[in-house]
Amino acid sequence: MDRTILHCDCNGFYASVECAISPELKNVPMAVGGSAEERQGIILAKNELAKKYDIKTAETIWQARRKCPELVIVPPHHDLYEEYSRKVNDIYKEYTDLVEAFGIDESWLDVTNSRALFGDGETIANTLRERIKNEIGITISVGVSFNKVFAKLGSDYKKPDATTIITRENFKEIVYPLPVADLLYAGKKTAVRLGKLGIKTIGDLANTDRELLCKFLGKNGEQLSEFARGEDTDPVKCITDETEIKSVGNGLTFKQDLVGEEQIKRGIHIITESVATRMKRYGVKCNTLRVQIKGTDFKTVSRQRGLGTPTNLEKTIRDTAYELLCEVWDLKKPVRALSIAGANLIHDNSGAQLSLFEENEQDEKRENLEETIRSLRKRYGFNSVKTADVLDKEVSVSETHIGRAERKTKK
Ligand SMILES: [Mg+2]
Structure with missing residues (x-):
């Protein structure tokens, strides 16, 4: 049974x-973004009215204002978004315990065994749309299909506030004309490579000999071929309430590659700010820090290190991340993407080995300072407070993964 x-x-x-x-x-046309005055903010999201002005996510506020001078910019409130994300997922969980979050604002639901109780996939999708609109005040779009990959294509197919059904009967009609890059994990670079083979659409991909794809793209080719043909069988993971956070990390793909010490440090600073903030919110410290760097050739190198003393201090994380990067990366080489994660977590104050007194005292001062900065930023926006070595130039990101934590399920 499907x-x-x-x-x-x-x-x-x-x-x-x-x-x-x-x-x-x-x-009014509005967007969420960093501080407009300082010209370094980028658009993180926009409402429907702003879309009419062709405002795009990840463009600078300065570019957006040129298209729409009256655009209202609101600073981001990440705590609020996490709260809303929880509320939305709580509603999903009323319909199945198989809810797998993908980022802060997307989730897969396997409702196969819920149909007897709540109706077919389309009915459940429409019920969810209505409930979330009425109870939470935001809209969702839903894709309904027999696998995760097509369901995701479906939610993107028609929006806002729409349901798209992709079945074994209609998938060739709906999915095949879509560009290859729309497929989960296909990415722009793969799309370009496939384009050279004359493969432009998902249909082209599905109809290409699998062995040829494997030769061309390796294991990734096999997977993409399966995805395109509707053969994805990946299960929706059951994320029960009994989860514990395994690591806290964040990564960014930069719109322009970072080159040299100054730019790379700026990139690290942006990421570690959110990593440290979230560790504090979860009440954890990390024993291990992991840095992953992707170059323009899309090759990834990573490095991790034990910290000696568990920490969630932004400065320690930032300095260590930079040291780790320097160990494996030539600063002259451009950086396309960076991710930083704290792993091997312990609960704050739960048996952490104390280091030398002096260090502790310094840590405490630093902690107070960082707490102050955080509360100011919470009230007045991220760009209201800057530490000395952070960005006076623009670092733009094309992709944000805010609020994503790796989780493991307690057995
Ligand atoms: Mg979304």
Whole structure:
């Protein structure tokens, strides 16, 4: 029997949350982004009115303002987005315990065994859309299909506030004309390589000899071929409430490659700020720090190190991340993407080995300072406070993974 899988995607999530809280924002073109005055902010999300001005995610506020001078910019409130994400996922969990979050605003649901109780996939999708609109005040789009890959394509197919059903009967009609890059994990670079073989659409990919694809793309080729043909069998993971956080990390792909000490340090700074903040919120410290660097050739190198003393201090994490990077990376080589994660976590104050007194005292001062910075930023936006070595130039990101934590399920 085929599975029934839903992929639910919150539309313009950050902007929708802001509009849900301040309804007056619904009537003006608005976007969530960094500080406009300082010209370094980028657009993280926009509402429907802003979309009409062709405002795009990841462009600079300065570019966006040129298209729409009256654009209202709201600073991001990440705590709020995490709270809304939890609320939305709580509703999903009323329909199945197989809910797998993919980032802060997307989730897969396997509702195969819920159909007797709540109706078929389409009915459940429409129920969820109505409930989330009425109870939370934001809209979602839902893809319903027999595998995760097609369900995800479905949620993207029609939005906002829509349901798209992709079945064994209609998938060739709906999925095959879509560009290859739309396929999960295909990515732009793979799309370019496939384009050289004359493979432009998902249909082209499905109809290409599998062995040829494997020769061309290796193992990735085999997987993409399966995805295109609707043969994905990956299960929706059961994320029960009994989960514990295994690592806290964040990664960014930079719109422009980072070159040289100054730019790379800036990139690290942006990422470690969110990593440290989240560790503190979860009440954990990390024993191990892991850095992953992707170059322009898309090759990834990584390095990790034990820290001696568990920490969630931004400065320690930042300095260590930079040291680790320097160990494996030539600073003259451009960096395309960076990710930093703290692993081997312990609960704050739960038997951490104390280091020398002096160090502790310094840590405490640093901790107080960072706490102050965080509360100021929470009230006035990220760019309201800057430490000396952080960005005076723009570092733009094309992809953000905010609020994603790797989790392991307690057995
Ligand atoms: Mg979304």
